[in-house]
Amino acid sequence: MSTARSLHDLSFPELEEELAQSGVKKVHARLLWRALHYEASRFRENLDGFPPPLARWLNQYLGDGRAFFLDQPEQVAESRSSDGLTRKYLLRLRDGRTIETVLMGYDRRFTACVSTQVGCAMGCVFCATGQMGFTRHLRPGEIIAQVLHVQRILRAEYGKNLRNLVLMGMGEPLHNYDAVMKALSTIADVRGPSLAQDRITISTVGLVPAILRLAEEKSPYNLAISLHGATEEQRRSLIPISKKWPIESLIDACRTYEQALGKRIFIEWTLIAGKNDSPEVAGQLASLLQGINVHINLIPLNPTDAYEGTASAHQAGLVFQRILRGAGYPVTFRQRRGIDVAAGCGQLRSTKTTVP
């Protein structure tokens, strides 16, 4: 088995160390780091401008059959929403697996939505990724490469930089905690992609120990909890993994997190007709979240093949929102504008892989 490693997997100190071990001065690490993370698409052209020791190091260690490779997944499909505001890319990794990355642009502000795993082990019944099951974790370099991919498109087409990043693509970020945190510190590095930490949002289905770890480690990123149910029974019927962490323990973890970091938590709520969209459920949700600083996002369900549920009627969503607002919560309706490109996570891959 190949022991080659990705240069994109290395942190800055690790890169310095690799160079130093082969006698290349640490000062050159900065140049290489920038080439890897800022102008990744022009990496080959930049090689000519590198100081000789660095160029020699790359010639010796980078490439097929050598110690290092670059994470540059190939784009195998793209779909655009009819309003042109959402684009979804299917990217092929080195082992042939595919993942989805989404680029959304509203008011010329661009948000990337990246994947953290191939598939997902959490099995949420309404989610196309959950329906695929779990294949493997992504490495940090594979997470970073998705940001670089959309960044390159943005710069070329709009002369703009990425503004926001959400970890809401395929996979459960907190199930792949270390790789995700390593990737995010590179993505937020001012010498690299340089995304502001407070414009990065980790979305989780509710892995309680990992939420507590975020609190303990004083995570600088935003946190979104995919709640979808206000009672144990409601949650369990949608999110099988929630059996492991009862809803009270999840809410306790949210309180701990909010108190430790003094930051508002985003609550994601996928509205499913007849399942979690009644005025009664809205009332239960309002009581459940009492005293926690939250912002609630309501998202109509994107239908998937393997789940019979449908999106809530518009009116039901409005009533749900009104009740929560009445209880004092900020509530936003997130229209899934990309619905015509199957923008629910995992849906592009499902359609592509079922086509022979």
Ligand code: SAH
């Ligand atoms: N695993 C993480 C992040 C990826 S899923 C999590 O669950 O939070 C990102 C968001 O998309 C979650 O809020 C999830 O509940 C939601 N989602 C998944 N499938 C959906 C669908 N078919 N329709 C609407 N939202 C969906």
Ligand code: SF4
């Ligand atoms: Fe995994 Fe999130 Fe999909 Fe649930 S909603 S299966 S946690 S990706």
